[in-house]
Amino acid sequence: MAVFEGTFxxxxxxxxxxxxxxxxxxxxxxxxxxCQDCLKRHGVxxxxxxxxxxxxxxxxxxxxxxxxxxxxxTGRYDAVICLGAVIRGDTPHFxxxxxxxxxxxxxxxxxxxxxxxxxxxxxxxxxQALERAGIKSNLGWNYGMSALExxxxxHQIRDRTLEGTNPSSxxxxxxxxxxxxxxxxxxxxx
Numbered sequence: 001m002a003v004f005e006g007t008f009x010x011x012x013x014x015x016x017x018x019x020x021x022x023x024x025x026x027x028x029x030x031x032x033x034x035c036q037d038c039l040k041r042h043g044v045x046x047x048x049x050x051x052x053x054x055x056x057x058x059x060x061x062x063x064x065x066x067x068x069x070x071x072x073x074t075g076r077y078d079a080v081i082c083l084g085a086v087i088r089g090d091t092p093h094f095x096x097x098x099x100x101x102x103x104x105x106x107x108x109x110x111x112x113x114x115x116x117x118x119x120x121x122x123x124x125x126x127x128q129a130l131e132r133a134g135i136k137s138n139l140g141w142n143y144g145m146s147a148l149e150x151x152x153x154x155h156q157i158r159d160r161t162l163e164g165t166n167p168s169s170x171x172x173x174x175x176x177x178x179x180x181x182x183x184x185x186x187x188x189x190x
Contacts, residue, residue: 004156006149011043014078014151016053017071021084023060027126030133031083031119034140035147042148061086061120062097065104072112078151079115080108081143085133088124098122115150119143 018035020028036046036053045052054077056067061084068080082105088094101120109116119140123129132139 002160004153004160006151006153006156008042008145008148008152010152011039011148012052014044014052014148015076016044016079016081016147016151017056017068017077018053018081018083019056019058019064019068019071021059021061021064021120022057024085024087024126024129027085027087027121027129027133028083030130030138031085031121031140031143034134034138035081035083035119035144036140037138038141038144039148042144044148060084060097061101064120065101065108068105068116069108069112072108072114072116077114078154079117079147081117081147082119083140083143084120085129086120086122087126087129094122113154115147115154117143117146117150 016039018032020032022028039053040046047053048055054071056071058064058067064082064084068082071077072080084101086094086098086101098120102118102122105116105118105120108114121129121132121139123132131137134140
């Protein structure tokens, strides 16, 4: 059996896209700076004119998932990092935007097979958002780390699969004889 675990080394071949919501840019700019700092300290060339990171600015967090999905579909990126901030106001608008953004980002990753990192702050106040974007700690760094780890992990899984030893082709547990559900590999054996 195999154990897959992402690392934070050998990043020179990775390509990333970062999608940033412009709305609440006081917060998102700080998240971007933290993310860039992380990537740079791990050997990634963050220069927009370089070959490793592309940047896409969108009007707000609601637009982030669409652009993230389109970028992931190109097949050019090892991970897409989504950055934004949705701050609660006096209306239910926050609830709708926060829910749809999180669903959209998850869907983009599932549909494309490319890691799409959820870096959208959802806070009750601007103060809470600023604390998470640099006053206490900068979660942008964490989002960069997640992207590095997931890019590495996905490469390991793909490389292992290409070697012809596909760990997923051996079921972890076989269904019991009384189970109405059989995997395709079990049916092929009977």
